[in-house]
Amino acid sequence: MAAADDLKFQEFDDAANLLAANPDATTISIDEPVEIPKNQHSHLQEPGREEDDELLGTDDSDKTELLAGQKKSAPFWTFEYYQTFFDVDTYQVLDRIKGSVFPVPGKNFVRLYIRSNPDLYGPFWICATLVFTIAVSGNLSNFFIHLGKPTYHYVPEFRKVSIAATTIYAYAWLVPLALWGFLMWRNTKVMNIVSYSFLEIVCVYGYSLFIYIPTAILWIIPQKVVRWVLVVFSLCLSGSVLVMTFWPAVRDDNRRIAVATVATILLLHALLAVGCLAYFFDAPELDIPAPIIPAHNGTTVVTKSH
Numbered sequence: 001m002a003a004a005d006d007l008k009f010q011e012f013d014d015a016a017n018l019l020a021a022n023p024d025a026t027t028i029s030i031d032e033p034v035e036i037p038k039n040q041h042s043h044l045q046e047p048g049r050e051e052d053d054e055l056l057g058t059d060d061s062d063k064t065e066l067l068a069g070q071k072k073s074a075p076f077w078t079f080e081y082y083q084t085f086f087d088v089d090t091y092q093v094l095d096r097i098k099g100s101v102f103p104v105p106g107k108n109f110v111r112l113y114i115r116s117n118p119d120l121y122g123p124f125w126i127c128a129t130l131v132f133t134i135a136v137s138g139n140l141s142n143f144f145i146h147l148g149k150p151t152y153h154y155v156p157e158f159r160k161v162s163i164a165a166t167t168i169y170a171y172a173w174l175v176p177l178a179l180w181g182f183l184m185w186r187n188t189k190v191m192n193i194v195s196y197s198f199l200e201i202v203c204v205y206g207y208s209l210f211i212y213i214p215t216a217i218l219w220i221i222p223q224k225v226v227r228w229v230l231v232v233f234s235l236c237l238s239g240s241v242l243v244m245t246f247w248p249a250v251r252d253d254n255r256r257i258a259v260a261t262v263a264t265i266l267l268l269h270a271l272l273a274v275g276c277l278a279y280f281f282d283a284p285e286l287d288i289p290a291p292i293i294p295a296h297n298g299t300t301v302v303t304k305s306h
Helices: 010-021 050-056 059-070 079-086 090-101 109-114 121-145 159-189 198-208 212-218 224-250 255-280
Strands: 292-294 300-302
Touching: 090 109, 090 121, 090 198, 090 224, 109 198, 109 224, 121 159, 121 198, 121 212, 121 255, 159 198, 159 224, 159 255, 198 224, 212 224, 212 255, 224 255
Parallel strands: none
Antiparallel strands: 292 300
């Protein structure tokens, strides 16, 4: 039979000899997980960028979003899939509206309000309210401007509702879609550029339009100076929300491209406000004179124009 010493594991024997030679040596068990110092990679990042990394989405946040997405097992053609986009309470909507009206300098709208639970409930109803506010206020504005003129006959223009709806919803969906595609494209060209999700961009644009609802109501005042002051004030508030949101996502890109991207965002936002004001409120209404129809007996008959 084999001796007892022959059945011993040589690895353990060698380890015992090493420990006897150096009692202060550190041993690691295979059952214990190896801890990596937290500051091992921290020196590779620039100071003050941790908050931006958390905002724009690091590997950890991407994994969190991926795991969160795996929980949605409903197919996209089912009602349960889209129900998650409207899973928001009144307090969250009011808080996000307040954040869009009173932006905090240096704070990002997505990180403070949207990233935890992006929704479509607020943007949808904000756009719907803005559509009817602009259409109704535009009709009332034209009525008050021409009130008292004998040649003007007021006729409600219901077509303005459809025009306002097409303009507002096209802006709230197509512009975020184009911006999301642009950020995804730049992400493949330049390192450290992380795009927002399409839902987050739609959410930001939807809530940024809320300031135009009270502005459209005040546009009824028939004073062009007051209207343009309101336009500039609304653009400063809503535009600052967009700049503080999307500048961190493009500032690591080429300087000219980053500035051009932010300038394009502000330009499109200004065109929406100025276009709505010019078309729905400042559009000249022509007074059509009453036509003169000659009668058979040589006299003329003046018909009232409507």
